[in-house]
Amino acid sequence: MSTATAAPHAKAKSPQLDNLTFARKEGWRDAVDAPKRVSPELLSTRQIRRLSDSAADIYNQRRTDWHNNLGPFKTPQLVALHDDLWDILDANSQDGNRAKGAVALDGYPGLGKSCAVEEFAKQFHQREIRRHGPYTRAGDERWPVCRIGMRGNTSMKDFNAALCDFYAHPGKRGATTEQLGKWALDCVLSCETRLLIIDDLHFLHWQHHGGVEIGNHFKYIANDFPLTLLSIGIGLGERGVLMEGISYDDAVLAQTTRRTTMLEMRPYAISTERGRRQWRQLLMTVEQRLILGSKRRGMLVDDLSDYLFERSTGHIGSLMELIRRGCTRAIRTRTETLNRELFESFKIDSAAERARRELAVAFRTRRLTTRPLR
Numbered sequence: 001m002s003t004a005t006a007a008p009h010a011k012a013k014s015p016q017l018d019n020l021t022f023a024r025k026e027g028w029r030d031a032v033d034a035p036k037r038v039s040p041e042l043l044s045t046r047q048i049r050r051l052s053d054s055a056a057d058i059y060n061q062r063r064t065d066w067h068n069n070l071g072p073f074k075t076p077q078l079v080a081l082h083d084d085l086w087d088i089l090d091a092n093s094q095d096g097n098r099a100k101g102a103v104a105l106d107g108y109p110g111l112g113k114s115c116a117v118e119e120f121a122k123q124f125h126q127r128e129i130r131r132h133g134p135y136t137r138a139g140d141e142r143w144p145v146c147r148i149g150m151r152g153n154t155s156m157k158d159f160n161a162a163l164c165d166f167y168a169h170p171g172k173r174g175a176t177t178e179q180l181g182k183w184a185l186d187c188v189l190s191c192e193t194r195l196l197i198i199d200d201l202h203f204l205h206w207q208h209h210g211g212v213e214i215g216n217h218f219k220y221i222a223n224d225f226p227l228t229l230l231s232i233g234i235g236l237g238e239r240g241v242l243m244e245g246i247s248y249d250d251a252v253l254a255q256t257t258r259r260t261t262m263l264e265m266r267p268y269a270i271s272t273e274r275g276r277r278q279w280r281q282l283l284m285t286v287e288q289r290l291i292l293g294s295k296r297r298g299m300l301v302d303d304l305s306d307y308l309f310e311r312s313t314g315h316i317g318s319l320m321e322l323i324r325r326g327c328t329r330a331i332r333t334r335t336e337t338l339n340r341e342l343f344e345s346f347k348i349d350s351a352a353e354r355a356r357r358e359l360a361v362a363f364r365t366r367r368l369t370t371r372p373l374r
């Protein structure tokens with residue numbers, strides 16, 4: 001099967017699925033092959049003041065762009081996840097179309113699940129292409145990874161259509177769910193896809209019929225498609241990757257459950273020496289990357305470590321949101337530095353703000369600290 005090239009302006013058609021560039025293989029490849037961003041030059045506040053209006057405008061825009069795309073950092077969570085995924089994928093490469101089992105990655109929002117998996121998928125894609133070439137022996141394009149993101153009400157048909165869309169399968173919209181499913185399997189086989197990522201799987205739990213039908217469909221995929229199925233979501237552990245309301249006595253289903261490896265992502269924790277060091281290491285890494293005219297060594301690590309933990313409750317997503325917002329404001333107001341006063345002037349996501357109030361009390365009473373004790 002040869003896969004058609006998607007028009008550059010083509011968008012994911014299904015509004016039920018997230019509209020990322022990754023929705024198509026070419027978009028995915030662009031992301032994989034994107035060159036590393038180059039850091040803008042670090043100018044002092046005085047140098048910045050001497051820039052002409054238009055030069056300052058360009059400089060500020062480049063800095064904002066840089067700050068908004070920091071990372072991915074090799075956090076301990078990311079490194080541990082990558083280790084597990086390499087082990088699992090490399091142990092899953094038996095010949096033939098044997099079922100490869102599944103991996104479920106569980107964790108609250110903003111822990112860096114999608115980010116870490118995306119980074120892994122890029123490396124995996126590159127390694128497979130390096131090892132086996134960009135084309136299969138049959139002459140089809142090789143697509144080692146396929147990624148689908150769920151949204152609100154995703155039906156089985158939407159899902160199968162999204163799979164076909166990823167490969168730019170020329171199939172018609174009028175096709176049945178089964179037909180789309182068959183084409184999807186064709187694409188997976190001919191493009192020798194080895195890893196299928198389904199992000200934000202928890203959206204299925206909130207669906208009308210508990211997503212039973214599509215839940216079963218995933219089990220069928222895990223069993224019949226010769227690839228490793230990696231689902232990402234919140235609460236996959238408690239409910240099982242299998243959705244509520246599915247009969248567990250079904251032997252086939254029981255088998256899928258058994259072959260599913262549960263992985264988890266956790267926030268930074270400061271209850272141990274090691275945890276405190278890891279948190280400060282993260283702040284140090286962020287600090288080094290900032291392009292602000294009046295930045296100072298230790299600006300985050302020494303002065304704001306407790307404060308930033310309190311506000312983000314150890315979630316990298318909230319921390320990075322604070323940093324992005326802080327930097328934008330520091331540049332716009334010409335403060336050119338990050339401090340408590342500046343962070344106090346805005347709010348971020350509400351979950352982090354709620355948890356923050358509890359932590360603030362603990363820090364004040366000195367029950368908690370991010371400082372190493374030794």
Ligand SMILES: Nc1ncnc2c1ncn2[C@@H]1O[C@H](COP(=O)(O)OP(=O)(O)O)[C@@H](O)[C@H]1O
Binds near residue numbers: 110112114
């Ligand atoms: N390893 C990382 N390095 C830098 N920033 C990260 C990293 N992981 C996550 N982030 C930041 O946190 C945000 C949320 O991460 P994301 O992967 O979307 O979390 P999740 O999928 O767990 O909800 C990202 O937009 C990014 O800004």
Ligand SMILES: [Mg+2]
Binds near residue numbers: 113114199200
């Ligand atoms: Mg995510």
